[in-house]
Amino acid sequence: MSPGSPHLFAALITVLIALTGASAMAQVEPEPGEPEPGEPKPGEPEPDEPEPGKAKEGEPELGERGDPDLAGAGLFDLDDLALEPGQPAPVRITASQSVDRALDRHPELGQARLRLRRAETLARGEGSLLSPVLRVDGNLIHDEEPTQSLFEEGVRVTDIARTQTQLIKRFGWGMDLTLQFEATRFESEQPFVLPGGIRQVQRIGPNWQESLSLSLRQPLLKGFGAEVNEAPLRAALGQRDAARLDLERSASQALLEVLVAHSELSFAQATVAVRRRQQAIAGEQREATEALVAAGSLAEIELDVIDQRLALFEESVLVAGVELISRRAELSRLIGDDDRTAWGAEAVQLPLPAIADADALVDLARAQNPEIATLRAQVGAQRIALEISRDGARPQLDLSASVSQSALSEEGFLDAAGQIAGLDATSLAGGLVLTVPLDNGRAEARLEADGIELQRIEAQIAQAERQIDQQVREALRLVELGLRRVALSDRAAALSRRTLEAERARFRAGRSTNQQVLQFQDDLQRAEERAQRARVDLTLAALRAHHLTGSLLRVLGVEVLP
Secondary structure (H helix, E strand, C coil), rough: CCCCHHHHHHHHHHHHHHHHHHHHHHCCCCCCCCCCCCCCCCCCCCCCCCCCCCCCCCCCCCCCCCCCCCCCCCCCCHHCCCCCCCCCCCECHHHHHHHHHHHCCHHHHHHHHHHHHHHHHHHHHCCCCCCHHHHEEEEEEEEEEEECCCCEEEEEEEEEEEEEEEEEEEEECCCCCEEEEEEEEEEEEEEEEECCCCCCEEEEEEEEEEEEEEEEEEECCCCCCCHCCHHHHHHHHHHHHHHHHHHHHHHHHHHHHHHHHHHHHHHHHHHHHHHHHHHHHHHHHHHHHHHHHHHCCCCHHHHHHHHHHHHHHHHHHHHHHHHHHHHHHHHHHHHCCCCCEEEEEECCCCCCCHHHHHHHHHHHHHCHHHHHHHHHHHHHHHHHHHHHHHHHCCEEEEEEEEEEEEEEECCCEEEEEEECCCCEEEEEEEEEEEECCCCHHHHHHHHHHHHHHHHHCCCHHHHHHHHHHHHHHHHHHHHHHHHHHHHHHHHHHHEEEEHHHHHHHHCCCCCCCCCHHHHHHHHHHHHHHHHHHHHHHHHHHHHHHHCCCCCCCCHHHHCCCC
């Protein structure tokens, strides 16, 4: 070693320490015989492992621990994630901000809101089904008819004015009650020929004929009962309720998609940050190698080795950047961002489901899962359709009855109305009308088809409940597995960091090679990416569990408005 080499080597060590910072000083190999962090000291008993889903003694139960950090805070900074030099830093967006934007702009949610508004409008319209109906009609007739006979010759002129007013009230059990008032004004001119050829015109009227009647029609078979006559209203209300459930289902599914995309974007960011950091470490390793080559401690071929690996690191950063752009575009689509903003997603924070209470969560899912609730609404609508079909297959037997008052006057409208008030001429009528189709095959086929459809939907609900049972338990198993993966991958990443720093120290001391350092660096990159993937997978498993149990909106504190 040439004179001055010790000073050069000391200066190089000082520069490397300054570059690596406090992390390099803190993460060093443990002294021989010293246990690694988290391991028991010699002679101490190993801590008991808690049961799956159970917290250690003194810790809150799973599901009561608040919001765990599922993002791995401190691994990256959004300000460093601009993919090209000179580009602005990505816009920070939290999970709650993504949710708020999705509630306003998600395309499927917009369609679900429109379906609900339509169903509410139709239900409001069917609410007036039993409201009274007023019907008024009138007509005028002016008739000029030529006549010629032994005593009549000329043009007969007739003027008739008629009006009819009906007030109709339908009752829930099927009866129609009609109050009707009818008035007719009659006036005519008739030409006569008297013996001797004398012509004369006789005027008749004006005469007033009026009647007031009250009639009813009551179905006794087909069309009888509130189940049939109020079926359109109940069907409309059921469709409205189904549309509300569909809106909640769409909201839960949309927010699940948004938060999955948000989490995947967070993972893509972490991947870019991890690979950039490894690229920077490799750059530092090249500087150290270059200094050692210049000092004559290493062969120049070592620079080729490190340059080749730097190229691979740069390529891996580019690949991760492409994935990051794709994840940003997906989140922009789901939250309705037409400007395609370069988002930087912050971590999704949400409580984990209580995996120890799997049976209770399965029961909760069967009770309020959005898909099953929608199917139950379909069952209600189909039962109404079955009632209508069953009624349509019956013969029709109607009871009709009426009472009326009539009047005829030459004195005018009021005089005729007075006769009606005096009950001078009363008429009563009643009867039965039976209608039996000779071939009722169409109605019977419709009844059978609706019964089959009801059985199909009920079978679909039973199948959906079995699937939900399996899916909820699988999601809870993934949550439990995710918790263990996060703990193990964090420990593996920490050990990989310590091992790499130790190997770099050995390299600076001349006891290792670039190949060995780079191998440990690859191990660290994979360990850190696995740690980030474990956190994201745990988040996704928790999201799916909340969605399956129908509690995602409640957990997020979201109320979906029409």
